[in-house]
Amino acid sequence: MWLDQGGFLTLRTENLPDPAMKLRKPPIVGATRCITYHSLARLGVQLYGSLAGVDGETARFADNLKESEILAANTPLAAV
Numbered sequence: 001m002w003l004d005q006g007g008f009l010t011l012r013t014e015n016l017p018d019p020a021m022k023l024r025k026p027p028i029v030g031a032t033r034c035i036t037y038h039s040l041a042r043l044g045v046q047l048y049g050s051l052a053g054v055d056g057e058t059a060r061f062a063d064n065l066k067e068s069e070i071l072a073a074n075t076p077l078a079a080v
Contacts, residue, residue, distance in 0.1 A: 037069050037072065047065055048061035048065060049061045049062040049063055049064035049065045049067070049068050050062050050064055050068050
């Protein structure tokens, strides 16, 4: 996962250049812009809820897309 590989999951507040950064949500960054639920939907990506489980090569998703969108929009970096 890129957040782990980038060190974001172990980043401590006291090590941030600006303590206010802990309140910012981490962006999912593409080559030229941030990737959001809305930008993915505009591209035709089928959006589902959170991952509920995997059986072999089959992924199951919860019926909670709206809640996942709200959570992603309101989760500060410190909570990740």
